[in-house]
Amino acid sequence: MKSVWESTALKYPSPEGELKREIVVVGGGIAGYLTAFFLSEKGAKVTLLEAASLFSGVTRGTTAHIEALQGLVYSDLIKKSPETAGLYFESQQRAVPKYHSLIEKYKIECGFEIEDDYLYSMKSAEKIKREYDALKALGADALYLDSPEIFGNKARAALMLPGQARFDPLKFLSGLPAKFEIFERARVIEADLKKKILSTEKATVKAEKIVIATNFPIVDFPGAYFLRMYKSTSYAVAVSGSPELGGMYQTDEEDGYTFRNHGDLLIACGLDHRTGRASPEKYEKLIETAKTIAAGEFVAAWSSNDCVTFDGLPYIGRYSKKAPDSYVITGFNKWGMATAITGAELLTNLIYGLPDRFEDVFFLGKAFFGRGRVHKKRPFRLKQSRPQKYPAAFENRRFTFEGRRRDSLFQREKARRVQRYRRADPSLFSPLPAPRLSAYFQSQHFDVGLPLPRLAV
Numbered sequence: 001m002k003s004v005w006e007s008t009a010l011k012y013p014s015p016e017g018e019l020k021r022e023i024v025v026v027g028g029g030i031a032g033y034l035t036a037f038f039l040s041e042k043g044a045k046v047t048l049l050e051a052a053s054l055f056s057g058v059t060r061g062t063t064a065h066i067e068a069l070q071g072l073v074y075s076d077l078i079k080k081s082p083e084t085a086g087l088y089f090e091s092q093q094r095a096v097p098k099y100h101s102l103i104e105k106y107k108i109e110c111g112f113e114i115e116d117d118y119l120y121s122m123k124s125a126e127k128i129k130r131e132y133d134a135l136k137a138l139g140a141d142a143l144y145l146d147s148p149e150i151f152g153n154k155a156r157a158a159l160m161l162p163g164q165a166r167f168d169p170l171k172f173l174s175g176l177p178a179k180f181e182i183f184e185r186a187r188v189i190e191a192d193l194k195k196k197i198l199s200t201e202k203a204t205v206k207a208e209k210i211v212i213a214t215n216f217p218i219v220d221f222p223g224a225y226f227l228r229m230y231k232s233t234s235y236a237v238a239v240s241g242s243p244e245l246g247g248m249y250q251t252d253e254e255d256g257y258t259f260r261n262h263g264d265l266l267i268a269c270g271l272d273h274r275t276g277r278a279s280p281e282k283y284e285k286l287i288e289t290a291k292t293i294a295a296g297e298f299v300a301a302w303s304s305n306d307c308v309t310f311d312g313l314p315y316i317g318r319y320s321k322k323a324p325d326s327y328v329i330t331g332f333n334k335w336g337m338a339t340a341i342t343g344a345e346l347l348t349n350l351i352y353g354l355p356d357r358f359e360d361v362f363f364l365g366k367a368f369f370g371r372g373r374v375h376k377k378r379p380f381r382l383k384q385s386r387p388q389k390y391p392a393a394f395e396n397r398r399f400t401f402e403g404r405r406r407d408s409l410f411q412r413e414k415a416r417r418v419q420r421y422r423r424a425d426p427s428l429f430s431p432l433p434a435p436r437l438s439a440y441f442q443s444q445h446f447d448v449g450l451p452l453p454r455l456a457v
């Protein structure tokens, strides 16, 4: 299903032969494209490798609120480190003026609108108050609203942060001048970050610096990002005949909704869940909710999934201390519009050896160095997946996760058996086909939440 953003047709070649390049960015979504853009603005020779066509990944499935107000993130971060919370807020707040200046400079028509941003709760005023207090403590110009009316319903509480924005991300990105080399249909199938060699189906690219901007990092080791985050799916629908909402809206619930206007459309998004546990009735629920606000017709429905980190902060910086010339930008927790622009500039500064005040916030190994308490919420566990997720052949082997014993011996024995089955027939572990460790973990048969602090490995 297609989103409301018009996709760009394939227009760049596919790489062939043995190539040598200065800086190679892998991934042509908002993160990779902006990184390539800022690097090339500084005069670097950049090559971008995109597996399919530009912006065809998560960026095409976004709802494109550019916002520093991000659920309950600040009340959580401030408890752990007020300094990190402050820097994170600053890193997100700077996104709107930065986008604005680029849009003005390159005269890009992309429906950019400055908006007030609302976070509301139908259940608990307390959480909203806590988030408001955290934002105020960080110096935000936020406003607390007691029992406001939101779309005809009485909410318990809401908070408003002015000066946020919405736009059409594909029009914006397509409007930026690409003064760098682009390859499409260039899926990197092998990456040696130590030797700095990337292989696609028909080409080998030797690079001096590599940026992995593939949303989910494609290299398992070093880095071990597959243990540090998981994919979460969100659903979106567009319905015509929307009234002017007078702002962008989000709720405090993990599976709640966000709302924005796009022309006369209402875009509603939400009902998040861990990827792989889909339930088709989500669209019906979303359309029903959207139609309580917008009177028109159903226009589009789509879903996509983004990376969610266990401590609420993205990973942007060196890929690993073992691969010092490689960089990563990932883990946006569904706030990639604001974070990508700050992250792309951060990577540009890192590659040029320049200081950047946000380096410590996103860098693997610095922010909250060594803390484990964040992860205690999600202890490592093997969990029974929904029975229908297992292929029939798998069920026939009488291998189930019934029972909830958690002792390590039991877990290890299960893991050994899974390994054995996987070796015998990897196809049983669909839907992710690649025989990578991350595919194994991300195939949704497990919830992973290792107490892995932000240590560079």
Ligand SMILES: Cc1cc2nc3c(=O)[nH]c(=O)nc-3n(C[C@H](O)[C@H](O)[C@H](O)COP(=O)(O)OP(=O)(O)OC[C@H]3O[C@@H](n4cnc5c(N)ncnc54)[C@H](O)[C@@H]3O)c2cc1C
Pocket (backbone or CB within 6 Å): 026, 027, 028, 029, 030, 031, 032, 049, 050, 051, 052, 053, 054, 055, 056, 057, 058, 059, 060, 061, 062, 063, 064, 065, 066, 067, 186, 187, 188, 189, 213, 214, 215, 218, 233, 234, 235, 236, 269, 303, 304, 305, 306, 329, 330, 332, 333, 334, 335, 336, 337, 338, 339, 340
């Ligand atoms: C439904 C939904 C709504 C959202 N709404 C918002 C919002 O309102 N505001 C907000 O801030 N954020 C939002 N987000 C999050 C935001 O859209 C994402 O964080 C952001 O788009 C991620 O961009 P990216 O560049 O990391 O990923 P992508 O856009 O997926 O880019 C990665 C690219 O890498 C390519 N690639 C992958 N593997 C390879 C390979 N091996 N070789 C070469 N190329 C490869 C892919 O084809 C892809 O084009 C939303 C997310 C979802 C799912």
